[in-house]
Amino acid sequence: MSEAVVPDAMVSPAVGGLHGEKAGGPAVDFSYVGIDAILEQMRRKAMKQGFELNIMVVGQSGLGKSTLMNTLFKSKVSRKSVLATAQEKIPKTIEIKSISHDIEEKGVRMKLTVIDTPGFGDQINNENCWQPIMKFINDQYEAYLQEEININRKKRIPDSRVHCCIYFIPPTGHCLRPLDVEFMRRLSKVVNIVPVIAKADTLTLEERDFFKKKIREELRANGIDVYPQKEFDEDAEDRMINEKIREMIPFAVVGSDQEYQVNGRRLLGRKTKWGTIEVENIAHCEFAYLRDLLIRTHMQNIKDITSSIHYEMYRVRRLNENNTVMAHANGIPEHHLSKEKFHSL
């Protein structure tokens, strides 16, 4: 009956530039179409919608996780600041506590969720301490998946997926501990891990460089791919930028939410008898690099990798396992499981 002509995807490369003058003849009007106005439209839409960011902090108690979060976002975003408990007890099991804030800067609104994991690595027996964390991360993926496959679904699916997990390495100065290796090995497969050396003010510069080199070697030896992952580099430019970052991780950070007077300026830092450590001074610690990576340059990229790679992998796994489980339950032979698409029904 009715048929449309199959679209001839005649992708003609740049059919005439949309700008420029015609050669010869009287001067022409600048022939402007206005396609680049779409960038402005996108920016407007993004500002109106706002952004969401979910960061998880993992590490033993006392490593300065909450302080670092407060320093990163220059406000009391950590759980401790919000839920003032008289005595901070180390919990008997790992808990996962998440707290959200609406922050705004120059018209850009962001819903920041900080997910804390008190109790990690604090027990006597730390075997399987990553399990509650893995479960939490997978639960967020599951919630997103469920919403996505609904028939009536929300206009904007609320994104509670963990975009980035900051792992705090205690500054022993030697090498990674088995707990660190195990945790990072397992979790680097489901979430972007950014390892940092906590309380780096206990290491001299040489000790720090040695420690970092050792850590990088161990990560490589164990096949742990931390953010920015080598395999997700998109092009040569990306690779160049990311290689520079990969040579610097893990960042040695110092956190502080107190300001001191240094050389006539008020700066965030830690004051000791032998001097003041300036948090944002790259000669003192690498906090500024971490902040730039996480917030100023790679935030969108972190979110993209979470949604288009980690989440998709979870989805594939989940949808595939559903097929085999249901089939086995009904005694249908395996060879019927070749169909992958819904429309075969």
Next chain:
Amino acid sequence: QGQLLIDKGVRPLSLAGHVGFDSLPDQLVNKSICQGFCFNILCIGETGIGKSTLMDTLFNTNFENFESSHFEPQVKLRAQTYDLQESNVRLRLTVVNTVGFGDQMNKQESYQPVVDYIDRQFESYLQEELKIKRSLHNYHDSRVHACLYFISPSGHSLKSLDLVTMKKLDSKVNIIPVIAKADTISKSELHKFKIKIMSELVSNGVQIYQFPLDDETVAKVNTTMNGHLPFAVVGSTEEVSVGNKMVKARQYPWGVVQVENENHCDFVKLREMLICVNMEDLREQTHTRHYELYRRCKLEEMGFKDTGPESKPVSLQQTYEAKRQEFLVELQKREDEMRQMFVQRVKEKESELKEAERELQSRFEQLKRLHADEKAALEEKKRLLDEDQSSFSKRRAAAQLLQAQSLTANGKKDKDRKK
């Protein structure tokens, strides 16, 4: 194991210094620049109304079109894709034109190919979204973002074909009606025409695309533009010298109609609205409204629901699995049926053959018996014959003997007489 405590209620927080996430929109924009943009326009209008010319004028290029004939038996759609670039923005533009629209004698089915095309694009997006291994961010989005409906400049009112077509399309695509070849209408006639068109659209319940008013930066200009709908456009790729500039225009003996002169036609307004101000909104409406509607209807049609029979939430996955099992069970049943039928047929054939064999056997026996009977009969006859023969020969022998005896007796008698 672990406990999950989420704080309900997100609290606003003020920052003590510059954090730097105000660069997020820029990061987002940069990523989009790398990926490039996609925009798909569908032009519906009668043959010769100026669809291709308008597209050429809008995008300042020559899209390699050729005139179509007026004798198409059915409405067809022709889609062409182009890669355009302006400063650092790369746009993959697909222009879909109707071919033969309005030319047929019977136009009842004219809208169908258009609806089918739009649905097909939604369908292929839905397929990609439902795949297990999918790549949505690489997917070339072919869904129609904007539909320019070209109205004939009759000056009176909309044709019934226009109303019927637009009514069928208004829930599937963003419709932007334009009055084509607007240089044939005078200003006063145009004003009346526009009012008539809008009132007809409203009274027939046709939902055309309204430029969005929720963003303050553009709300004002969009409100004004909404009042100028439908745009009366003139298209031209030829340039005419006016004053000391070359402008796109149409030259008549009585004057020059300048395309980009807002006093002459609404072309600039159309370009503003379609491209410079609302392109992103058109794409978003297509995705969040029209596509979602299609998806919801399609899935419900296939029998998926969000809640099961006890009103418990049933995931798509479960429904899909249930249907799949149904299907597989059905498949198995049919397979079994076929197998049974096959076995049955074999049995029947076998019995048939056996029957035939038996028949053959009985015939054989019969013939054999017949043969035996005949043989017996023949033997009997032979025996009788033999008997006859033997009795005959006996009698002959006896007769011969008697004759011989009588002869000797006669001889003796004669001898006796002679003595």
